[in-house]
Amino acid sequence: xxxxxxxxxxxxxxxxxxxxxxxxxxxxxxxxxxxxxxxxxxxxxxxxxxxxxxxxxxxxxxxxxxxxxxxxxxxxxxxxxxxxxxxxxxxxxxxxxxxxxxxxxxxxxxxxxxxxxxxxxxxxxxxxxxxxxxxxxxxxxxxxxxxxxxxxxxxxxxxxxxxxxxxxxxxxxxxxxxxxxxxxxxxxxxxxxxxxxxxxxxxxxxxxxxxxxxxxxxxxxxxxxxxxxxxxxxxxxxxxxxxxxxxxxxxxxxxxxxxxxxxxxxxxxxxxxxxxxxxxxxxxxxxxxxxxxxxxxxxxxxxxxxxxxxxxxxxxxxxxxx
Numbered sequence: 001x002x003x004x005x006x007x008x009x010x011x012x013x014x015x016x017x018x019x020x021x022x023x024x025x026x027x028x029x030x031x032x033x034x035x036x037x038x039x040x041x042x043x044x045x046x047x048x049x050x051x052x053x054x055x056x057x058x059x060x061x062x063x064x065x066x067x068x069x070x071x072x073x074x075x076x077x078x079x080x081x082x083x084x085x086x087x088x089x090x091x092x093x094x095x096x097x098x099x100x101x102x103x104x105x106x107x108x109x110x111x112x113x114x115x116x117x118x119x120x121x122x123x124x125x126x127x128x129x130x131x132x133x134x135x136x137x138x139x140x141x142x143x144x145x146x147x148x149x150x151x152x153x154x155x156x157x158x159x160x161x162x163x164x165x166x167x168x169x170x171x172x173x174x175x176x177x178x179x180x181x182x183x184x185x186x187x188x189x190x191x192x193x194x195x196x197x198x199x200x201x202x203x204x205x206x207x208x209x210x211x212x213x214x215x216x217x218x219x220x221x222x223x224x225x226x227x228x229x230x231x232x233x234x235x236x237x238x239x240x241x242x243x244x245x246x247x248x249x250x251x252x253x254x255x256x257x258x259x260x261x262x263x264x265x266x267x268x269x270x271x272x273x274x275x276x277x278x279x280x281x282x283x284x285x286x287x288x289x290x291x292x293x294x295x296x297x298x299x300x301x302x303x304x305x306x307x308x309x310x311x312x313x314x315x316x317x318x319x320x321x322x
Contacts, residue, residue, distance in 0.1 A: 005024075017198065081147065116129065118157075205229075208263020209262070233251060254273060259280045261274075265284070266293075279297070283306050
């Protein structure tokens with residue numbers, strides 16, 4: 001009766017979140033005195049999960065599951081849970097994992113807790129700490145259902161490497177046409193950039209950049225930092241940047257280790273989407289911008305003067321510490 005963890009992959013490679021939830025699952029398993037079993041779907045090398053605390057991997061290889069499908073993936077995981085008699089299931093807080101976990105909760109009559117930011121306070125009763133009210137507060141939730149599904153907030157626990165190996169076993173779920181009531185028609189993906197979901201650092205720009213022709217400054221800073229680029233809602237609404245880069249309550253949530261906001265005033269909807277980030281830095285020429293109240297560090301100044309200097313200083317630092 002091991003702790004079960006769903007490890008996301010894309011193009012055969014595990015996402016960073018997969019290693020984080022595996023690390024989290026290992027510690028939960030230690031608290032429960034059991035082992036960790038992971039589920040991988042069409043991953044190239046499932047054995048590497050052993051380096052993050054996984055004892056056994058049930059590896060699913062199925063061409064029908066090449067593209068993510070919440071219902072089909074949830075049905076596959078349901079069969080694994082029943083096979084392993086798992087009582088605790090760990091998933092990430094990605095959009096995909098939240099989609100399948102909601103369906104899996106119904107299939108298993110489970111208790112599903114999202115946005116968990118710490119290890120369980122106790123396992124008997126099972127109590128976890130999670131964010132609430134769009135990241136403005138925390139609450140402690142007791143899960144009383146027999147099967148518990150825990151959604152771990154991205155970048156909240158971190159990745160813990162261990163010395164270990166995982167045994168890999170094949171698993172063939174029974175999938176029917178009824179699992180594919182929705183289908184993906186096409187996927188448009190930027191392959192040359194760090195994704196917002198996986199990024200530890202995010203550089204975000206707002207209307208203070210004055211136009212899309214100035215976006216190179218954001219990309220230059222992101223390149224130096226190895227960061228993802230993002231934007232505020234007005235920027236995506238104006239068509240300066242694609243909607244996939246819009247972060248905030250109505251866009252993508254960000255839980256980065258470092259979030260740099262440039263020329264963003266800090267509307268409440270934007271702040272709600274990035275409040276889970278650990279360190280927030282704001283660059284704005286308006287000292288009254290609401291974002292400064294939420295920032296850990298703030299620079300009052302013209303972004304067109306501050307950011308180029310910041311880029312040069314970072315380049316010098318990297319050159320001297322290579």
